[in-house]
Amino acid sequence: MAEMIKEPIESYGLSSKDRKKTLFSKIGIVGCGKEGSKIATIAATAGIEVVFLEVNDDKIQKAFDRIAGELDMRIATWGLTQSEKKSILGRVKSSLTFDAFKGCDFVIEAVRYDENGERSLNHRKEIFKNLEAVLSEDAIIASNASSVVITELASELEHKERCVCLHFVMMQPQSRVMEIVRGLYTSDDCYNKVCQFAKLISYDYVTVEESAGLVCNRLFFIxxxxxxxxxxxxxxxxxxxxxxxxxxxxQRQGVFCMADQMGIEKIVPQMEDLYKEFGSLKYKPSPLLLRLNRAKRWGVSTGMGFYAYDQEGNRIISENE
Incomplete structure (x- = not known):
């Protein structure tokens, strides 16, 4: 009997050099607070590998708790199974260093507001520089924001054309729309890829020119x-x-409920920025908002805003209701 010829099957497969990387197979998120956790959950649910960056282990654990809590709410309404939850969580990884973003083709900056409700422009510029140091030239760098001009964030980078701004509209539960903002340097290729990302996660999108507040926040604040x-x-x-x-x-929610969820401490400085930008009284924060902000009645986060909330963030129903 002739001897069987054995050859390694690897010889007949594509080499790693020949394999094309799937677009958005892995994305990164800088800052995994309320907004970052939501984005991570959305992307992981769509089958995308996610790695997020936080400043310490405690905040990493809180981020995973928020993601798990969001998935548990879906399970409670029969929108998800326990096995699907495990699969989604398995696609989310955490890190304390920017090196974890190597291999990502899309990274979204979603740093939290500080205690004054502000997001430092210089800090975010530094984040963009750190991302450029570890990402490939064609990787997209985005900011999830409604008040920062992406052209200014990208101005000190070598590859400015790959920068874009996204604004995930999160005022309403289950809202699935985002605003995409092209900067002065944003290339057509970068913009088109971000539009593909929106479709991949089953989001509608609108294209908006660079402007303080964009469309959603300007309408809401008025x-x-x-x-x-x-x-x-x-x-x-x-x-x-x-x-x-x-x-x-x-509307799915009332305006005061949305304000409490967004946080009065974030709303007031954004409205003040719009007032400075446009000089219109319609954007000047109401004296009532200023009073709540000074009293640190910021909404759900502090347990008291226009309404009162329990430790789980559920609105406390008054006797008069």
Whole structure:
């Protein structure tokens, strides 16, 4: 009997050099607070590998707790199974260094606000520089923001054309829309890839020119200011105003509920920036918002804003309701 010829199967496979990397097979997130955790959950649910950066182990654990909590809520409403939850969590990794982003083709900066509700421009520029040092030339660097001009963030980078701004609209539960902002240097290739990313995670998107507040926040802040004016005039209560917003205007949540979830400490400085930018009184924070901010009644995060909340962030229903 002739001897069987044995050859290694590896010889017939594609070499690593010949293999094409799948676009958005792995993305990175800098900062995994409320917004970063949401983005990580969305991407991992869509089958994308995610690595996020935080400053210490405690914040890493809190980020995983937020992601797990979001998935548990889906399980409770029959939108997810336990095995799917494990698979999603298995696609999320954490790190304390920028080196973990090597191999990512897309990294989103989503650093948290500080205690004054501000996000340092210089700090974010430094993040962009650190990302450029570890990413390949064609990797996309994005910022999840509604108030920072992406052209300024990219101005000191060598490859400015790969920078873009995203704004995940998170004011309403289950909202699936983002604003995509092209900077002065953003290339067509970068923009088109980000549009593909939006489709990959089943998000609708709108293209917006660089502008403070973009579209979503500018509309919301004007509505919030008018709602505060109505409340100060004593026409009705926060509950009734939110009821009109929900059942009269067809919104999922009332304007005061959304403000409490966003955080008054974040809303006030953003409105002040818009007022400085455009000089229009419609963006000037209502005296009521300023009063809540000074009292540190920031909403869900502090347990008290326009409404009161328990430790789990659920609104406490008053006896009058």
């Amino acid at each position: 509505l919030l200011n008018e709602a505060c004016a109505i409340l100060q005039e004593g026409l009705t209560t926060p509950i009734e105003i939110d009821s009109i917003i929900k059942f009269g205007l067809g």
